[in-house]
Amino acid sequence: MPGRRGGIVNKASPTIQDVARMANVSTATVSRALSAPASVAEETRRLVIEAVERSGYRVNQTARNLRRKQAGAIVVLVPNIGNPFFSRILAGIEATASKAGLNVLIADTRQPRAHEGPLSEYLHNNRADGILVLDGSLPDRFFSAGNRSHPPIVYACEWSEGTRLPSIRFDNAGGAALAVEHLADLGHKSIGHILGPLDNVLTRERRRGFDNALKARGLPMRPDWYFDGDFTLATGANAALRWLELPERPTAVTASSDEMACGFMSELYRNGVKVPEDVSVVGFDDIDIAERFIPALTTISQPRMEIGETAANALIDLIRNPDRKPTGTGFTRLLDARLVVRSSTRAVA
């Protein structure tokens, strides 16, 4: 006698059928009572709810998704899960998505065979109802390759230049300009800049803001005052070594990320150079440690939680209203950056 053993019925999870039986209604009514309560009589609804509670019924999302032809999930494409910069953003995304009943899948775009495997899987395999891209280095055409249809896509933080896809961004150029203004106001006339990876949009945007602000103030732009980097602590430290070798050193340096700023200060310290006495430093991002670094880092702060929420909401909106045109300025939003002055900058003597 299958389903029974020793006289005890194997408890499988209750299905909509079980609930229907208990409430003396059809499965259709149970389904309606749960997903469109208004379309069911008050009394019937009560009966169903009670049966649901007594049986401990939970809808089988897999079955629901199959029937509704949806995935019940969004996927977030992250360049590097290990990078703390993204964790706050992810928190914002997760909170927003789970409120909307959507699971959040994380995929690392820097994973070895990510591009052929998981990524195109998510793109074309109906495994996600929408995609949030935090990686601007994925070529835009990646998403339209093969002319196949894909779910709604929204860029957050980073974006692919020239993309027509909606994107939620910080005002990176504006933030970089803020840093220069601040230093110029303190009397600095020679300002250097540590770059992120050259193929990164944020690197370019921040540099653009930096350059423009320099120009606006009539300050010099010397090639040897730009330092290579890739956003990491290590390359920041490397920039410090380069700075030390300079015949003529800028009295202030702005970094395209806090991590590089910290690496820079760290290496200077090891070489007996003092911040801000000998050189002023401004970071970018305002990561947690910035406030507690030695010295506390002056930096550009961005609402990271908020960008996650905003991007998730934009994507959910697109998912719920597939007819809406995702292109156009209405879907691209710019979040303000702001300067946080701490102890790594001071007026020139």
Added chain:
Amino acid sequence: MPGRRGGIVNKASPTIQDVARMANVSTATVSRALSAPASVAEETRRLVIEAVERSGYRVNQTARNLRRKQAGAIVVLVPNIGNPFFSRILAGIEATASKAGLNVLIADTRQPRAHEGPLSEYLHNNRADGILVLDGSLPDRFFSAGNRSHPPIVYACEWSEGTRLPSIRFDNAGGAALAVEHLADLGHKSIGHILGPLDNVLTRERRRGFDNALKARGLPMRPDWYFDGDFTLATGANAALRWLELPERPTAVTASSDEMACGFMSELYRNGVKVPEDVSVVGFDDIDIAERFIPALTTISQPRMEIGETAANALIDLIRNPDRKPTGTGFTRLLDARLVVRSSTRAVA
């Protein structure tokens, strides 16, 4: 004429039916060719593969999961997604799970209504084939409440004390002992300790290791040399204030987390106290910034990527072999911690 518009057929994603038609075989054969290639004739298999490629067919995971009664995903219960400590671990989990074809769902246990909502949802709603718990403060009985069955569960990093569930852990007590040994070897006779949250297992384990090592060395254990904390930068800074007020200060302090150690040093710096000249400091975790803090932090390092991989593998093993008994020492593994000596510690004068 539904499905057609203007003479152009709407391309829906191809199904197994389409492939079957193209290859002149039944859907059953296609299914077999894909999930059990050995059970299909060489030539047939070739035909199917070709049809799959020509049509661009991808299996519909939702349908497969419904049929197989599985979720195709594991869920990771994290105390706080924003905490950088977890990101490396997540990276390890993600890499391992995706190799096994499993999606990774992240749930924040500290989210407002997490306990009633999402969590029990994941537990009992077949939304996950397995659960990885990184939060030891969830009461163990939470998982067996209501006597309902649940998917396999594995603890990683943290665990609920007295649990019979498998867990993958670092040797926290051993690591803490390493810190004390190091300081004692440097001649320190008065050593303080900054605690994590009191209800946390790691706090207790690390304190136990600390206490035992102190005892073994015949060093004093003074109540006023234990400082409250909760693993964050802020409470580390707070501990520094407490240290400053002490009539008799320990010459060395070990912290239960790197963040607290950094906060501690940061606040000392602001009060003109020098590390390691005036006091030695040892952290715990070896987060990225430790190496580049000022001074570089001596700390206890743990293989965080590896613990993620190990835990994910253990869970996957349990999922694939449901009959195996998840209890017992075979499933609980201890990963070694190791001391990394940098510049925040030195011998007493």
Added chain:
DNA sequence: TTGTATGCGTTATCAT
């Protein structure tokens, strides 16, 4: 407002 009936795309059982 409610019930009946069908199908979402796949896999597994049972024949052949």
Added chain:
DNA sequence: ATGATAACGCATACAA
């Protein structure tokens, strides 16, 4: 080795 067919659990079109 292959094919026909029946579920998996739910949601909806249609009928009543």
